[in-house]
Amino acid sequence: MIRSAFNVTLPILFGFLPLGIAFGLLFQELGYPWYFSTLMGIFVYAGAAQFMAIGLIGAGVGLLEIAISTFFLNSRHLFYGLAFLKSFGRWSFRKFYLIFGLTDETYALMTTIKVPENFNRERYYLFITLFSQIYWVLGCTIGAIIGDALSFDTEGMEFAATALFVVLLIEQWIKVRKSLPFFIAFCSSCIALVLFSQHMLLVAIILSIAAIMILRLTKVVSDG
């Protein structure tokens, strides 16, 4: 099971490691010891918010303001849990950790893959979440310690995250076999990009869910 979880999270490794290194590199310029970059990877564990924080920390912005900015930047996660209300199992330390580790990438992966039948679902999810966070923390740490000395040019490696979403989108298509959700999301994204480019993710998700709910309530879409 551990091996299988490692294999399915390899795409996340290629996405998280270079991104984490990039974070560590930028973080180190703030002048704090390297292990604070590690700490942020362990506790905050939110890519976009960590990058945003570098600017805010550098400017000495107030704590409440940082908390509010973080909340809004991550507010799309308010909707991610809906897909796992049952599959994360009963309340336990494990469930709290699975929720803690619910990033864009783990959400995308876990909603798409099929858990092998002989595997305990929650345990499988736990390894996926744990491995993903290890990659991120490793990246943040490496970047902050030896990022400058890295001779391997990782420029462009961040495309792995885009490629991961491309692959998972195809897999979702194979799984769902309905064009409507994709079409709704595409339209919502375009509207959100034009009108609210700053909060594109959140606006697009809210628009999509609202649209599909309305279509369901007006019986345009059936169950499924």
Next chain:
Amino acid sequence: MVDINYLLLVILFMTAATYTTRLTPFVLFANHKETPMLTFIAKSTPPMVMTILLIYMLRGVNYLSFEIVYTFIAILVTVGFHLYRRNALLSIIAGTVVYMIAVQL
């Protein structure tokens, strides 16, 4: 400017803010009866979120430069490999290598 206490508090506040966003649906629907609508939304969000995330990743691509060409080619390579072999890792590595070569040239 280096202030360890400030940074530790920043980390604490950011951790709380991020965790709140992730935990909220679980708390909100903890004792919620499974309604057909909730099940429907839970099933419909993944394909929608995946579409939105992909568009989000591509939003910064400069469509007036060569970037759009090699981004498009890298996506085509990813899709092509995936339809051909359906091996996620292989598709991602292929697309990313093409992209990295294009960027670093």
